[in-house]
Amino acid sequence: MKKGIKFYLPCWAIALAVFNVITFAVPITVNVNKFKPSFWIGYTFITLMFIAQLACSIMFFKQDSNDKRFLNIPIISLSYTALIVSIIVGAVAMVVSFIPYWVGIILDVLIVAFYAIAIISSKAAAYTIENIDKKVKAQTFFIKSLTVDAESLLLRAKSDETKAIAKKVYEAIRYSDPMSNEALSHVEAQIAIKFNEFSNAVVEDNKPLAETLGNELIILVNDRNKKCKILK
Numbered sequence: 757m758k759k760g761i762k763f764y765l766p767c768w769a770i771a772l773a774v775f776n777v778i779t780f781a782v783p784i785t786v787n788v789n790k791f792k793p794s795f796w797i798g799y800t801f802i803t804l805m806f807i808a809q810l811a812c813s814i815m816f817f818k819q820d821s822n823d824k825r826f827l828n829i830p831i832i833s834l835s836y837t838a839l840i841v842s843i844i845v846g847a848v849a850m851v852v853s854f855i856p857y858w859v860g861i862i863l864d865v866l867i868v869a870f871y872a873i874a875i876i877s878s879k880a881a882a883y884t885i886e887n888i889d890k891k892v893k894a895q896t897f898f899i900k901s902l903t904v905d906a907e908s909l910l911l912r913a914k915s916d917e918t919k920a921i922a923k924k925v926y927e928a929i930r931y932s933d934p935m936s937n938e939a940l941s942h943v944e945a946q947i948a949i950k951f952n953e954f955s956n957a958v959v960e961d962n963k964p965l966a967e968t969l970g971n972e973l974i975i976l977v978n979d980r981n982k983k984c985k986i987l988k
Contacts (some may be wrong), residue, residue, distance in 0.1 A: 761817040763919055764931075768813070772806050779850070787851055788859050798849030801864040805842035809835045811820040812875065830878040838871035862882070896934040898944055902951065914961045921970035922958050925951075928974045933984040947976045 779799060783788045812835035816828050845867060887975035906926040913919035936944065950973045957966040 761814055764817065766811055768806070768810055773804075775802065775806070789853040792853075792857075793862050794853075794855060795850045797857055797860045799844035799865065801860075802842055802846035805839050805846075805868075809839045828879070828882050831875055831882070834871060834875050834878060838867070838875075839866060841871075863982070875960050898936050899929065899932055899934045904948070905951065906930070907956070909958055912937050915943055915963065917963045918958045918961055918966045921967050924968050924979075925954065925973055928977045932977050935984065937984070937987050939987055940980055943976060943980045943983065947973065947980065950976055973983045 757984060760957075782790070787795075789795050812831060816832045818827060842864075845860075847862055903926070906922070906929045910919065910922045910926050913922045947960070950969060954966065954969040954973050957969050
């Protein structure tokens with residue numbers, strides 16, 4: 757369990773304990789509705805919402821990345837709001853004697869339904885955004901990975917000549933369209949093979965070969981960019 761929930765649990769337990777102490781400490785002479793059906797309906801409703809809020813918080817804190825937590829912030833916010841609204845409505849049902857118990861039940865059901873739908877919708881939206889984010893990361897991996905390799909190769913260049921062509925290749929890759937596509941798999945495979953050959957030439961400080969392969973690599977990258985535009 758993540759560290760956040762360890763700090764949250766004591767606060768949640770204290771809040772629930774305070775609610776119970778206040779509920780049962782108030783004498784029946786003050787709350788004439790105490791221990792009547794509407795009282796127990798309101799008490800049960802608030803307690804269940806405390807438990808539901810705890811469940812939402814545990815799911816939130818168990819997220820394995822900050823990005824996932826960020827996407828689930830609306831869910832945790834809704835759970836807090838639902839708890840506050842439930843405490844207000846439940847307290848009214850517990851205290852006000854002239855409200856029929858069936859009115860309290862209907863209000864409780866409506867509140868649960870409204871926030872349940874809202875939380876489920878927020879979770880679905882977070883799931884959709886997360887999948888889109890994963891897809892984008894997968895589609896941009898080739899260029900981003902190649903950019904890192906090109907930058908590393910630039911630092912390994914020994915002479916000014918090889919460093920100059922390595923810089924041209926790095927800039928061509930760095931400023932190319934990051935989005936990939938299945939239709940680009942053939943040209944990207946060519947780029948990967950050509951980059952390996954170019955990398956060996958730069959490391960070996962083979963200036964003529966590095967310049968030739970570097971120019972060919974830049975042409976392939978430009979061809980890929982043109983195809984990217986066509987696919988959009």
